[in-house]
Amino acid sequence: MIERSFGSRLFAYAVLAAAILIVVFPIYYTLVASTHSLTTILRPPLPLTPGPNFWENYSTALFGGIGRIGGVGVERLLFNTFVMAMAIALGKIVISILSAYAIVFFRFPFRMVFFWLIFITLMLPVEVRILPTYKVMVDLGLIDTYTGLTLPLMASATATLLFRQFFMTIPGELVEAARLDGAGPWRFFKDILLPLSRTNIAALFVILFIYGWTQYLWPLLMTNRNDMGTVVIALRKMISFADADTQWHLVMVTCVLAILPPVLVVVLMQRWFVKGLVESEK
Structure with a gap:
């Protein structure tokens, strides 16, 4: 059995953590953006913490109907x-x-x-x-x-x-x-x-x-x-x-x-x- 040094294990964990961040960050960014208003999204930089519009955005998308898809709810x-x-x-x-x-x-x-x-x-x-x-x-x-x-x-x-x-x-x-x-x-x-x-x-x-x-x-x-x-x-x-015509939230x-x-x-x-x-x- 090959013993690994502390430095090699630390490097392996660092590479693994970096790979996880690369994969997870876009999903986290999407989740955060879904909780902010359209005005906040169009005015960069977007905050990296969840916003106050979670229930409003999700209820609108699920049950309110979206104009660009014929008023159908998600x-x-x-x-x-x-x-x-x-x-x-x-x-x-x-x-x-x-x-x-x-x-x-x-x-x-x-x-x-x-x-x-x-x-x-x-x-x-x-x-x-x-x-x-x-x-x-x-x-x-x-x-x-x-x-x-x-x-x-x-x-x-x-x-x-x-x-x-x-x-x-x-x-x-x-x-x-x-x-x-x-x-x-x-x-x-x-x-x-x-x-x-x-x-x-x-x-x-x-x-x-x-x-x-x-x-x-x-x-x-x-x-x-x-x-x-x-x-x-x-x-x-x-x-x-046109970016302004898209309801990004x-x-x-x-x-x-x-x-x-x-x-x-x-x-x-x-x-x-x-x-x-x-x-x-x-």
Whole structure:
């Protein structure tokens, strides 16, 4: 075991503290700005301590309606974004785990052909698929609907590949034992595979929830009404080219509220997320 000197440890802690400050300071600055009035923000330098307008700014943003986004409150935008992120994350996991289960444990014609067709979609950039997908959504009348926002983003070749690779490590003896005990395909999937996959599911859920929460291009195409927009789209609409026309105190409030749900998901599922990346419970 290599002993480190006090100086090297002090240097390591100093570098770590500096890195933390670099990451945390912009978030803290945004939080502080969200508690000050617009006049204070436009008159630099901005104080580094919270201001007296916390309740006023947050209540205005959440329930008062913001003019630049059609008078819609941020609470509506957060709800839309949450529905979109949850539907995409859960939909991707359900579709991917079922498709991987079928590919690994069932024998049917062209099984590997279907797998490679799914895998090849990883090589297609989003721009290649965006126009035909948008045309299908328009023809089906799904513009400005939650179905249109979420359904085209549910398929995931990456998650299918990850579940397939995990299922291929399941010992054949476990499959034979389940078959001898009279477990059918559904019971084997529900009672054996799902419990073994829970850490992988948790890790994928965190990644896919953040993926859905931060979507920009697809919601921009699929929503025309302001009340169906997402918080990421609203942030862009709230910022004007003219600095004086932008309600920066409400922009900062929206930024803080947009950050909170992904942070809570990561914090609450951190243990499962790490286990899903580094451990296997077979």
